[in-house]
Amino acid sequence: MRAGKALAVGAAVGSAAGAILLRRRARSRDRVELYFDDGSLVTVGKGDAAADRLLSPARELLAAARG
Amino acid sequence: MAQTADALAHLTEISSQIDAAVVLDKEGTVVAATVDDERAGRMAGAALELFRRAGEQRGQELVQLDVALEGGSVFVVRDADRLIAATTRSEPTVGLVFYDLKSCLRSIGEAPAEKPKPKPKRAPAKRRTTTTPRSRTTTRKKKDESG
Numbered sequence: 001m002r003a004g005k006a007l008a009v010g011a012a013v014g015s016a017a018g019a020i021l022l023r024r025r026a027r028s029r030d031r032v033e034l035y036f037d038d039g040s041l042v043t044v045g046k047g048d049a050a051a052d053r054l055l056s057p058a059r060e061l062l063a064a065a066r067g
Numbered sequence: 068m069a070q071t072a073d074a075l076a077h078l079t080e081i082s083s084q085i086d087a088a089v090v091l092d093k094e095g096t097v098v099a100a101t102v103d104d105e106r107a108g109r110m111a112g113a114a115l116e117l118f119r120r121a122g123e124q125r126g127q128e129l130v131q132l133d134v135a136l137e138g139g140s141v142f143v144v145r146d147a148d149r150l151i152a153a154t155t156r157s158e159p160t161v162g163l164v165f166y167d168l169k170s171c172l173r174s175i176g177e178a179p180a181e182k183p184k185p186k187p188k189r190a191p192a193k194r195r196t197t198t199t200p201r202s203r204t205t206t207r208k209k210k211d212e213s214g
Contacts, residue, residue, distance in 0.1 A: 032134045033161075036127035050124060057117035058134035058141045063155040064109035065087035065102065066138075 030055055071099035071175050078082040078153075084164055086139070088153040090175065091115065098149065114152035118143050131168075133161055140164075146172040 032044040033055045044051050071090050079101055089100040089107045095115040100107035111182055121143075122129040134141040140159050143152045151168050 035131045036122050037130050038127050053120050057113045061113035061141050063153050064106050
């Protein structure tokens with residue numbers, strides 16, 4: 001009986017931790033790729049100084065598209 | 068305008084990844100969109116701001132950009148004097164989306180501003196009537212050798 005409870009609690013904690021990890025991983029995927037006319041590509045990832053300046057209008061655009 | 072709307076309709080038809088798209092000019096005026104006017108205006112404003120800020124990153128001219136976000140992706144592509152902004156689901160095929168957006172912009176750019184005047188029709192060439200002498204088949208009666 002006790003073992004069953006412990007197993008259930010363990011499973012619940014594990015799935016919650018997994019969900020948080022997945023969410024964090026998805027958030028860390030936020031990135032911007034800029035293509036310039038000389039053929040160069042600049043990737044701006046989360047944590048870069050310029051990222052927030054670019055990610056906020058992008059989020060706004062996505063939210064506007066989805067209504 | 069109608070040509071742009073047709074191009075956008077074709078875009079959403081051929082690309083299942085694109086959820087919404089808007090074509091705007093460099094001032095942010097909506098030319099055509101796949102969403103209602105209110106949403107299109109908000110999308111255009113955000114796209115122009117995003118493109119402007121992104122263009123400040125380097126001295127070079129920005130051609131296109133994509134932003135991968137948690138709930139989907141955002142694309143902006145620039146043509147000579149137009150921009151197209153589109154949104155997709157998460158993790159789209161980036162190259163394919165860029166290709167479709169560029170094709171859409173190109174097809175809008177290729178649309179003739181006004182219908183070219185039809186060429187004046189040439190007068191039909193006069194038909195020469197040549198009279199060919201009919202070859203007559205005459206049957207001559209053999210002269211009667213006796214007569």
